Amino acid sequence: MARRCGWPKRIDGQRGAAPELVDFIMSTSRKRQRGFTILELLAALAIASLMVIGVTAMINTSLDDAKGQQAAAWQAQMTQAAAQLITQNQAALASEATASVPVVVKVTDPSSTYHLSSYLPPGVVGKNAYGQTACLLVYRIDATTVQGLLVTEGGVSIRDAQLGYIAANAGAGGGSIPRTNNASGAAVGAYGAWTIATPNPSNKSCSGTVTGFGHLVSQVFPANAQAQNSDFLYRVSVPGNTAVNTMQVPVTLAQQTDYSACSSTTGSIAADASGHVVTCSSGVWKPITSLHWRDPVASASALASLPNPLPGDVAMTLSTGRAYTFNGTAWQALAVNEAGYLDLGNQQTVGAACAQDEPNTTPITTDSSGRVLSCRNGTWQTQAEIEPATNNTGCTILMASPGATDYSGCGGVPGGAWTGGPFSYNGTNGTYSYTRYVPVTMTKPGIIAVTTWGHLNDGVSTGKRGAQAQISQNVDVLNSALTSSYGHTEAQSPTLTDDSGGITTTLTQAVQAGTYQVRIVTNWATYAVISTPWTSSLLGQQNQDIPNTPLVYGWTVNTYY
Structure with a gap:
């Protein structure tokens, strides 16, 4: 019976299993190891699904980051353009804006004096990666200073997680209007750097849709434009920002010899061996002081030794401490001559208008007849005579x-x-x-x-x-x-x-x-x-x-x- 069922015959007297039994067991074990069981297959499918989900999430995160980086770069570019616009129009904007009602500047607006597009490279689109458009709101701080808020409007609302990332990468002043813990709709700078409780109190907009939750906001000051060009000196005037025309360090000039020939363009400047500034004028290098004060001389007789005097030049004599001016032909004492007399001008008229040159002083002169006049109550008046x-x-x-x-x-x-x-x-x-x-x-x-x-x-x-x-x-x-x-x-x-x-x-x-x-x-x-x-x-x-x-x-x- 056992043999018909396939079991090997037992040999009486043997203690261990018959060789046929061992072979049967080994054969059966090898047959069971061929392929997977249902449980093993389900486990493999679960692991594969998790891997696909993870890879998909990584891809989506990478795409979101790329989209956020593009939006941040676009916001920074718009902010720079806004800063340049404010810098060059600060006085006019300060006269038009108020602390609560801003001047509204669109990217392109043919009906307005101000356009962000004037400060953007050609081809820059007016929307970010989320379809939001830029709008600059310029508020007045005081009579000469303004602050700008570059906000985005319309488009797709950005999730808070992405807002923080974009704001942090949008450059100086970057921020946003998040939803979380922000029921009032305040604008918040990246990493909480700044907060504006009511970013748009008058509900102004460029597109007709007021900015709100899920949108970007950047603070804009005139200094932002300067920061972009802090290493450069402007050749033209920038209204309201004299710093861009001001050197921050001393300038070293090439050395030239006083009154030597110059072939440079008239108006060129250099320095002489003593460090005095000289300018190329009439074909020679002339010290700037020659247009005003010349170097002092020992006495009045030494004035003739001053080279190339020009009308209006002034020089001091060390012996008397008196000043002389060159009238085109000779050196003439100013006010007090070498004898100590006052030489007053005689071009004034009694009753003509006059004014003090300095506080707590009284101008004195003479008229054509030699009468001494003093400035009193805003007119030239005579002294000590009945008139x-x-x-x-x-x-x-x-x-x-x-x-x-x-x-x-x-x-x-x-x-x-x-x-x-x-x-x-x-x-x-x-x-x-x-x-x-x-x-x-x-x-x-x-x-x-x-x-x-x-x-x-x-x-x-x-x-x-x-x-x-x-x-x-x-x-x-x-x-x-x-x-x-x-x-x-x-x-x-x-x-x-x-x-x-x-x-x-x-x-x-x-x-x-x-x-x-x-x-x-x-x-x-x-x-x-x-x-x-x-x-x-x-x-x-x-x-x-x-x-x-x-x-x-x-x-x-x-x-x-």
């Missing part, structure tokens, strides 16, 4: 008789009632008054001299006798507001009975520079027979009636310095 300045003179008839011609050169009777307008009446004492103001302007301290007069006639050639009247005057120098009197005088006539008489006043008042009013008040009163207004006359040699003026006054106001 007539202005004159105002006139007279006015206050009461007239028909046909009278004795004061034909005076102004006519002022209009108005005798008790109003320029006239006034004091009912208590029966006095009438007439007031005139004469304005006076003093440009410097001086004198106001006033002379007034008044004349009254109360007689008639025929008619009732016994007419009585009297005249007086009051004169004041007042301030322009008429609130203070600096000088006062008055005069009064006796009571005139059928007679004529006059009075005179004089007032001289020293005043400071300013505006003043001279007030002249003429007063009169009647006591018998006549009343205001009246007429007067006298009897001629042929017993004819000659009308005369009942009341007249006049004035003369002069100013002196």
